[in-house]
Amino acid sequence: MIWLLDKGGNALTSAIYSRLRKLTTSKRWSRCISQYNLISSSIGEKQLKCLKLVGIDGMMRQMHVNQKGLNGGLQKFIFKHLLKKAEKMKENFNLLDKKLRSKIIGQRGDGVLEREGLLGNFKWCTTEVEFSRSILVWHLATEICYGVDKHDASNYVSRSKCLSEYMMYLLVIRPNMLSKGFIDEGYLNTFGGERYEDIIQSYKEAPGYDDAVFQREWRTGGQSAVEGGRVLARQLLESISERKKRWEMIWKPRTSHTQGSTWV
Numbered sequence: 001m002i003w004l005l006d007k008g009g010n011a012l013t014s015a016i017y018s019r020l021r022k023l024t025t026s027k028r029w030s031r032c033i034s035q036y037n038l039i040s041s042s043i044g045e046k047q048l049k050c051l052k053l054v055g056i057d058g059m060m061r062q063m064h065v066n067q068k069g070l071n072g073g074l075q076k077f078i079f080k081h082l083l084k085k086a087e088k089m090k091e092n093f094n095l096l097d098k099k100l101r102s103k104i105i106g107q108r109g110d111g112v113l114e115r116e117g118l119l120g121n122f123k124w125c126t127t128e129v130e131f132s133r134s135i136l137v138w139h140l141a142t143e144i145c146y147g148v149d150k151h152d153a154s155n156y157v158s159r160s161k162c163l164s165e166y167m168m169y170l171l172v173i174r175p176n177m178l179s180k181g182f183i184d185e186g187y188l189n190t191f192g193g194e195r196y197e198d199i200i201q202s203y204k205e206a207p208g209y210d211d212a213v214f215q216r217e218w219r220t221g222g223q224s225a226v227e228g229g230r231v232l233a234r235q236l237l238e239s240i241s242e243r244k245k246r247w248e249m250i251w252k253p254r255t256s257h258t259q260g261s262t263w264v
Contacts, residue, residue, distance in 0.1 A: 140229025
């Protein structure tokens with residue numbers, strides 16, 4: 001019916017479509033955003049072992065998915081961000097340049113960090129790492145920073161956590177919605193019985209991001225995304241002392257990350 005209306009249709013087409021629409025009472029979108037927290041899913045209550053025995057890992061993961069009402073401010077901020085991106089593309093007439101087009105669309109927060117003069121310090125966890133691994137590292141760092149700053153009621157804090165858990169939901173439950181490809185299951189490390197409080201404080205014992213040993217092991221795959229998250233959390237908490245500025249740096253790259261997904 002929609003196709004017929006798009007092609008012109010007639011009065012009968014419109015009348016039938018109107019009747020069909022009245023039969024549909026549910027909203028097209030629940031205005032909820034799915035959430036998945038890797039830490040809580042790893043250290044929470046033990047799941048039914050029978051599910052794992054028969055290989056239904058997906059069902060086990062679904063048990064940790066939550067729904068959160070989409071904050072109007074968050075929706076407007078993301079839409080505004082995408083409008084700015086569209087305007088930037090309009091301003092550049094050389095859209096036939098595939099490299100330029102890919103750079104504009106595929107930014108993963110590097111544009112924001114570059115404008116703030118911080119890109120050099122964060123390349124290791126943005127442009128120089130796989131998309132899925134980058135999402136994991138920033139998700140864990142966001143959770144650790146949230147544990148430290150959880151008494152901050154600013155919008156940047158709540159929106160950052162919401163976006164972080166949405167990206168993890170896509171990565172773990174709906175990887176086919178990510179334009180950058182599927183997740184490497186090897187990245188989904190668990191926390192081996194660690195307590196939540198210990199995970200939040202673990203950044204204090206993590207090496208610095210510029211530590212030579214860490215960087216060498218990170219580039220060769222010797223360091224897990226979990227350890228990378230601790231390192232990034234330490235970097236954010238120690239190098240950006242102003243809390244508001246820190247959460248802007250966490251929030252804005254996460255907004256750019258949504259461009260690599262299907263935002264619905």
